Amino acid sequence: MAQVSTRWTAERLMEAVKKLTPEEFRRFWEQLSAWRAEQEQKFLRIIRENSQLPPKKQRRFNQLRRKLRDETISEREYEELLSLWQEVERRNVERLKALIELAKLRGVSVQELMRQLGIGENTDVF
Incomplete structure:
Protein backbone atom coordinates (compact mmCIF):
# COMPACT_ATOMS: atom_id res chain seq x y z
CA MET A 1 0.00 0.00 0.00
CA ALA A 2 1.39 3.41 -0.95
CA GLN A 3 1.77 5.97 1.80
CA VAL A 4 0.23 9.39 1.38
CA SER A 5 2.56 12.25 2.21
CA ALA A 37 5.99 30.76 24.31
CA GLU A 38 6.10 27.27 25.86
CA GLN A 39 8.89 26.26 23.48
CA GLU A 40 10.90 29.38 24.29
CA GLN A 41 10.50 28.81 28.02
CA LYS A 42 11.50 25.14 27.68
CA PHE A 43 14.71 26.03 25.81
CA LEU A 44 15.52 28.91 28.17
CA ARG A 45 15.09 26.56 31.15
CA ILE A 46 17.45 24.00 29.59
CA ILE A 47 20.00 26.73 28.84
CA ARG A 48 19.80 28.08 32.40
CA GLU A 49 19.92 24.64 34.07
CA ASN A 50 22.95 23.62 32.04
CA SER A 51 24.96 26.83 32.43
CA GLN A 52 26.38 25.83 35.80
CA LEU A 53 26.81 22.82 37.98
CA PRO A 54 24.70 22.65 41.13
CA PRO A 55 26.24 25.07 43.69
CA LYS A 56 28.04 22.45 45.81
CA LYS A 57 29.53 20.75 42.74
CA GLN A 58 30.42 24.11 41.21
CA ARG A 59 32.35 25.13 44.32
CA ARG A 60 34.20 21.82 44.34
CA PHE A 61 34.90 22.08 40.61
CA ASN A 62 36.35 25.57 41.08
CA GLN A 63 38.44 24.40 44.03
CA LEU A 64 39.86 21.46 42.08
CA ARG A 65 40.65 23.66 39.09
CA ARG A 66 42.61 25.99 41.36
CA LYS A 67 44.50 23.02 42.78
CA LEU A 68 45.29 21.81 39.28
CA ARG A 69 46.51 25.27 38.31
CA ASP A 70 48.62 25.50 41.46
CA GLU A 71 49.91 21.94 40.89
CA THR A 72 48.74 20.83 44.35
CA ILE A 73 46.10 18.36 43.23
CA SER A 74 46.23 14.73 44.39
CA GLU A 75 45.58 11.79 42.10
CA ARG A 76 42.19 11.14 43.73
CA GLU A 77 41.25 14.82 43.35
CA TYR A 78 42.38 14.75 39.74
CA GLU A 79 40.03 11.82 39.06
CA GLU A 80 37.23 13.74 40.74
CA LEU A 81 38.02 16.78 38.57
CA LEU A 82 37.90 14.64 35.42
CA SER A 83 34.50 13.33 36.46
CA LEU A 84 33.23 16.87 37.00
CA TRP A 85 34.67 17.92 33.64
CA GLN A 86 32.65 15.15 32.00
CA GLU A 87 29.51 16.52 33.61
CA VAL A 88 30.41 20.04 32.46
CA GLU A 89 30.88 18.79 28.90
CA ARG A 90 27.55 16.93 28.99
CA ARG A 91 25.86 20.10 30.21
CA ASN A 92 27.58 22.14 27.50
CA VAL A 93 26.18 19.80 24.85
CA GLU A 94 22.66 20.09 26.25
CA ARG A 95 22.96 23.87 26.51
CA LEU A 96 24.22 24.16 22.94
CA LYS A 97 21.39 21.97 21.61
CA ALA A 98 18.87 24.24 23.35
CA LEU A 99 20.63 27.37 22.04
CA ILE A 100 20.45 26.01 18.49
CA GLU A 101 16.75 25.16 18.79
CA LEU A 102 15.86 28.50 20.37
CA ALA A 103 17.83 30.35 17.67
CA LYS A 104 15.86 28.46 15.00
CA LEU A 105 12.60 29.29 16.75
CA ARG A 106 13.49 32.99 16.88
CA GLY A 107 14.94 33.00 13.36
CA VAL A 108 18.36 34.30 14.42
CA SER A 109 21.89 32.93 14.50
CA VAL A 110 23.20 31.27 17.65
CA GLN A 111 25.67 34.14 18.02
CA GLU A 112 22.84 36.70 17.86
CA LEU A 113 20.78 34.69 20.35
CA MET A 114 23.74 34.54 22.74
CA ARG A 115 24.11 38.31 22.39
CA GLN A 116 20.38 38.76 23.09
CA LEU A 117 20.63 36.57 26.19
CA GLY A 118 23.87 38.17 27.38
CA ILE A 119 25.61 34.81 27.36
CA GLY A 120 28.77 35.87 25.53
CA GLU A 121 29.77 38.18 28.37
CA ASN A 122 28.69 35.76 31.13
CA THR A 123 31.75 34.64 33.05
CA ASP A 124 29.58 32.66 35.48
CA VAL A 125 29.22 29.80 33.02
CA PHE A 126 31.37 27.05 34.50
Missing part, protein backbone atom coordinates in the same frame (compact mmCIF):
# COMPACT_ATOMS: atom_id res chain seq x y z
CA THR A 6 1.33 14.27 5.17
CA ARG A 7 4.20 16.74 5.07
CA TRP A 8 2.94 20.25 5.48
CA THR A 9 4.85 23.00 3.76
CA ALA A 10 4.60 26.65 4.73
CA GLU A 11 2.60 27.24 1.57
CA ARG A 12 0.09 24.46 2.37
CA LEU A 13 -0.26 25.72 5.92
CA MET A 14 -0.86 29.26 4.67
CA GLU A 15 -3.58 28.07 2.31
CA ALA A 16 -5.28 26.26 5.20
CA VAL A 17 -4.99 29.30 7.49
CA LYS A 18 -6.54 31.53 4.81
CA LYS A 19 -9.65 29.33 4.89
CA LEU A 20 -10.24 29.82 8.61
CA THR A 21 -13.07 31.99 9.84
CA PRO A 22 -12.03 35.02 11.92
CA GLU A 23 -12.95 33.14 15.12
CA GLU A 24 -11.05 30.01 14.06
CA PHE A 25 -8.06 32.17 13.13
CA ARG A 26 -8.14 33.89 16.53
CA ARG A 27 -8.17 30.53 18.33
CA PHE A 28 -5.42 29.21 16.04
CA TRP A 29 -3.28 32.30 16.69
CA GLU A 30 -3.77 32.01 20.46
CA GLN A 31 -2.76 28.35 20.42
CA LEU A 32 0.23 28.99 18.16
CA SER A 33 1.39 31.89 20.33
CA ALA A 34 1.02 29.81 23.49
CA TRP A 35 2.93 26.91 21.93
CA ARG A 36 5.76 29.22 20.83
Whole structure:
Protein backbone atom coordinates (compact mmCIF):
# COMPACT_ATOMS: atom_id res chain seq x y z
CA MET A 1 0.00 0.00 0.00
CA ALA A 2 1.39 3.41 -0.95
CA GLN A 3 1.77 5.97 1.80
CA VAL A 4 0.23 9.39 1.38
CA SER A 5 2.56 12.25 2.21
CA THR A 6 1.33 14.27 5.17
CA ARG A 7 4.20 16.74 5.07
CA TRP A 8 2.94 20.25 5.48
CA THR A 9 4.85 23.00 3.76
CA ALA A 10 4.60 26.65 4.73
CA GLU A 11 2.60 27.24 1.57
CA ARG A 12 0.09 24.46 2.37
CA LEU A 13 -0.26 25.72 5.92
CA MET A 14 -0.86 29.26 4.67
CA GLU A 15 -3.58 28.07 2.31
CA ALA A 16 -5.28 26.26 5.20
CA VAL A 17 -4.99 29.30 7.49
CA LYS A 18 -6.54 31.53 4.81
CA LYS A 19 -9.65 29.33 4.89
CA LEU A 20 -10.24 29.82 8.61
CA THR A 21 -13.07 31.99 9.84
CA PRO A 22 -12.03 35.02 11.92
CA GLU A 23 -12.95 33.14 15.12
CA GLU A 24 -11.05 30.01 14.06
CA PHE A 25 -8.06 32.17 13.13
CA ARG A 26 -8.14 33.89 16.53
CA ARG A 27 -8.17 30.53 18.33
CA PHE A 28 -5.42 29.21 16.04
CA TRP A 29 -3.28 32.30 16.69
CA GLU A 30 -3.77 32.01 20.46
CA GLN A 31 -2.76 28.35 20.42
CA LEU A 32 0.23 28.99 18.16
CA SER A 33 1.39 31.89 20.33
CA ALA A 34 1.02 29.81 23.49
CA TRP A 35 2.93 26.91 21.93
CA ARG A 36 5.76 29.22 20.83
CA ALA A 37 5.99 30.76 24.31
CA GLU A 38 6.10 27.27 25.86
CA GLN A 39 8.89 26.26 23.48
CA GLU A 40 10.90 29.38 24.29
CA GLN A 41 10.50 28.81 28.02
CA LYS A 42 11.50 25.14 27.68
CA PHE A 43 14.71 26.03 25.81
CA LEU A 44 15.52 28.91 28.17
CA ARG A 45 15.09 26.56 31.15
CA ILE A 46 17.45 24.00 29.59
CA ILE A 47 20.00 26.73 28.84
CA ARG A 48 19.80 28.08 32.40
CA GLU A 49 19.92 24.64 34.07
CA ASN A 50 22.95 23.62 32.04
CA SER A 51 24.96 26.83 32.43
CA GLN A 52 26.38 25.83 35.80
CA LEU A 53 26.81 22.82 37.98
CA PRO A 54 24.70 22.65 41.13
CA PRO A 55 26.24 25.07 43.69
CA LYS A 56 28.04 22.45 45.81
CA LYS A 57 29.53 20.75 42.74
CA GLN A 58 30.42 24.11 41.21
CA ARG A 59 32.35 25.13 44.32
CA ARG A 60 34.20 21.82 44.34
CA PHE A 61 34.90 22.08 40.61
CA ASN A 62 36.35 25.57 41.08
CA GLN A 63 38.44 24.40 44.03
CA LEU A 64 39.86 21.46 42.08
CA ARG A 65 40.65 23.66 39.09
CA ARG A 66 42.61 25.99 41.36
CA LYS A 67 44.50 23.02 42.78
CA LEU A 68 45.29 21.81 39.28
CA ARG A 69 46.51 25.27 38.31
CA ASP A 70 48.62 25.50 41.46
CA GLU A 71 49.91 21.94 40.89
CA THR A 72 48.74 20.83 44.35
CA ILE A 73 46.10 18.36 43.23
CA SER A 74 46.23 14.73 44.39
CA GLU A 75 45.58 11.79 42.10
CA ARG A 76 42.19 11.14 43.73
CA GLU A 77 41.25 14.82 43.35
CA TYR A 78 42.38 14.75 39.74
CA GLU A 79 40.03 11.82 39.06
CA GLU A 80 37.23 13.74 40.74
CA LEU A 81 38.02 16.78 38.57
CA LEU A 82 37.90 14.64 35.42
CA SER A 83 34.50 13.33 36.46
CA LEU A 84 33.23 16.87 37.00
CA TRP A 85 34.67 17.92 33.64
CA GLN A 86 32.65 15.15 32.00
CA GLU A 87 29.51 16.52 33.61
CA VAL A 88 30.41 20.04 32.46
CA GLU A 89 30.88 18.79 28.90
CA ARG A 90 27.55 16.93 28.99
CA ARG A 91 25.86 20.10 30.21
CA ASN A 92 27.58 22.14 27.50
CA VAL A 93 26.18 19.80 24.85
CA GLU A 94 22.66 20.09 26.25
CA ARG A 95 22.96 23.87 26.51
CA LEU A 96 24.22 24.16 22.94
CA LYS A 97 21.39 21.97 21.61
CA ALA A 98 18.87 24.24 23.35
CA LEU A 99 20.63 27.37 22.04
CA ILE A 100 20.45 26.01 18.49
CA GLU A 101 16.75 25.16 18.79
CA LEU A 102 15.86 28.50 20.37
CA ALA A 103 17.83 30.35 17.67
CA LYS A 104 15.86 28.46 15.00
CA LEU A 105 12.60 29.29 16.75
CA ARG A 106 13.49 32.99 16.88
CA GLY A 107 14.94 33.00 13.36
CA VAL A 108 18.36 34.30 14.42
CA SER A 109 21.89 32.93 14.50
CA VAL A 110 23.20 31.27 17.65
CA GLN A 111 25.67 34.14 18.02
CA GLU A 112 22.84 36.70 17.86
CA LEU A 113 20.78 34.69 20.35
CA MET A 114 23.74 34.54 22.74
CA ARG A 115 24.11 38.31 22.39
CA GLN A 116 20.38 38.76 23.09
CA LEU A 117 20.63 36.57 26.19
CA GLY A 118 23.87 38.17 27.38
CA ILE A 119 25.61 34.81 27.36
CA GLY A 120 28.77 35.87 25.53
CA GLU A 121 29.77 38.18 28.37
CA ASN A 122 28.69 35.76 31.13
CA THR A 123 31.75 34.64 33.05
CA ASP A 124 29.58 32.66 35.48
CA VAL A 125 29.22 29.80 33.02
CA PHE A 126 31.37 27.05 34.50
